[in-house]
Amino acid sequence: MHWEIFFLWLEVLVRWVHVIAGIAWIGSSFYFIALDYSLNTKTKLPLKAHGEAWQVHGGGFYHLVKYLVAPKNLPDELTWFKWEAYATWISGFFLLILVYYAHSQLYLIDTFKVDLNEFQAICISLLGIAIGWIVYDIICRSKLGDNNNLLVLTIFIFIVFCSYLFSEIFSGRGAFTQIGVMIGTIMVANVAMVIIPGQKKVVAALIKGNQPDPIHGKRAKQRSLHNNYLTLPVIFIMLGGHYPMIFATDFSWIILAIVIIIGALIRHFFNSRHAKKGSPWWTWLISALLFILIMFLSQIGKPNISNDEKLTLLKNKINYIVLTNAANVVEVHCVMCHAQNPSWEGMNIPPKGVSLETSEEIIRNIDMVYQQAVLSDAMPPGNLTWMEFSQRESLRRLYNEIIEYRKNEGLWEKLKEIL
Template identity: 50%
Template sequence: MYDYAIAWEWLSFAVRWLHVITAIAWIGSSFYFIALDLGLVKRPGLPVGAYGEEWQVHGGGFYHIQKYLVAPAQMPEHLTWFKWESYVTWLSGFAMLAVVYYGGADLFLIDRHLLDVSVPVAILISMASLSIGWICYDLLCKSPLGKNTWGLMAILFVLLVIMAWGYTQIFTGRAAFLHLGAFTATIMSANVFFIIIPNQKIVVADLIAGRTPDPKYGVIAKQRSLHNNYLTLPVIFFMLSNHYPMAFATQFNWIIAGLVFLMGVTIRHWFNTVHARKGEPHWTWLLTALLFIAIMWLSTAPKVLTGETETSQLAPGFERFRDDTHFAKAAEAVAGRCSMCHAAEPVWEGIVLPPKGVVLDNDVAIAMHARDIYLQAGRSHAMPPGNVTEMTTAERKLLAAWYESAISGKTIQ
């Protein structure tokens, strides 16, 4: 069992690493080509069929790039395809989903307080949701609504918010945000696999056969590429969110997800406008900051929404936490609900080392990790994963009260 657990841990690390590497390659090429496309300049003397050109300097050399909206008059000898970055990013991402969330479904995927299902059923729901997302999106694009790019993006936003709410009603908060990222990434990668590359292959085949390519294929591919461009930043947020319980494990997590999509749009709008040499809309950064502040506010579940008091998140020395009047009861709750995993020798099946090296089996360690306990189990429901140890609402309030009273130096009833 020990060797198996170690091997599985390294497999998880390997697929995460591969996913990050390929994602960097895909995002980098995507952002580059969007910036290139927006920065093209129309000049006299361009070859027939050329839409625009751009001169760039990098690595000590100059690059002269020209774009053809449909295709050049003749097929070039060498043609570089940008597709494998997308394909391998999705495949490695799904492998990570399988290894971490399907393999550890009881801890990371299923929250039986939300939906009490077996592991196979939970996995089927997960895979079906990814497929359904692409089908709905593709049908929308091919419908009459697809002729209005920005109207289509508004409808897509509504679909994504609905999915955010749905995922948070089924899976753990961590898994919900991860799935929302996978849901969006599936649409993006499927755009490349089913639409963009096939359309480009049709154009190439027409060139080889001596036919004039139909410009509609380029128009369709460009629309899907634009959607991918605006969806990229939210996907990155959701893929990183599993480290931040204040994002995924609070009461209004699905609203937070919706605001994240809007932040992605505002940030990309600034870059796209600048790259197109149409000015610098600095108002987008102000709007992004306001959206982020709204997210921070929602994550604390303030009194106006929940009836709970707002709290401080400062992290002073650990002595005050050990001396606090609430400490004994808080330590008892941690020992009963957390120490089976967070111990020098975990007793939870499949875990041979304390997660992230956090040990909570003694008073000093509990006091030193007061802030993490507060965020992960007091103010959010990130821990225990899926609440497998049945931590009660009263215990969570106790942990929150312990931290808050130690911070303020006051006794909280």
């Protein structure tokens, strides 16, 4: 079995686990939110209890009682809900490595935006994920944290800003997944770094017979609320990475902002219903209108320049003599095999699908050509066509020229253009 196929199977397996873990996490979190909103606080309750609910499921009846701080006697055994979240993150991160980091050239990098090498792209992605959480956490712990509405607005602006930034650095699909992973990480870190540690402190204080600090409960509630509203957008982003019309448009970052609003509206609908505060049907109407807006934005934001046009642009910028020299070398030493109809005896298709008949094709495959015929003498096989050192050098010159051009297309040039 070829390694590539092995990794593909691994990807299938990890994706499967990731989706299952995600279902378990979001399922239990939706369940508890619904339970929380539907608690009846007016019935006769045990001492220190806050509310209760009666539910029926799977042939039995459940009687649930909620204590805001804790019951008088803490039971020996408590069921914690945290592994659903952790497993989702761990499997998701593994998937990120398998798909986006192992194939960063395909999925993460767009050399027409910023000419990153694989190492740089992965570092920026990892830093982005870490900084996303750190900044979010600082915002929540700052003075803004006292005002829930202002806090939510600030976080919204922060996320939209990040998604704009990523869309300028990475390919459309890479940027979309990057922001999804950033938000997902914030949600899991909320569980791992704030909600669970706070709960542990409360339990420890109770066991010692002390009064727990109410700040932990307050903080957990706030982070839980954020997670609640971020759930739907994150799922949309994760699925959106499979649909070019969602990510391959200039407005993908605005689409993302709208999706966050839709997610919040729909959560608001369900939260209101669970709390028996009526059914705000207007949320669906506005969501539908916003979704139409997304379709419209996707349409008008379609890339107006095709890859072929980009290639022609690039070709026109490259030094003509360098290009012609390289093309002549390829013509003599490679094209007998690397053509749509190879003239090499017994060969009917271009080997590995690499055709090098036109200068566009040479430019498009220049990285591979450089590896095969300049950095190594793997090509032509066994140096069948007697390629001289000086001829390899002319391929190197073309490669250097293209790299130089890609660098100049970098973020700095863009910034300078804007300023």
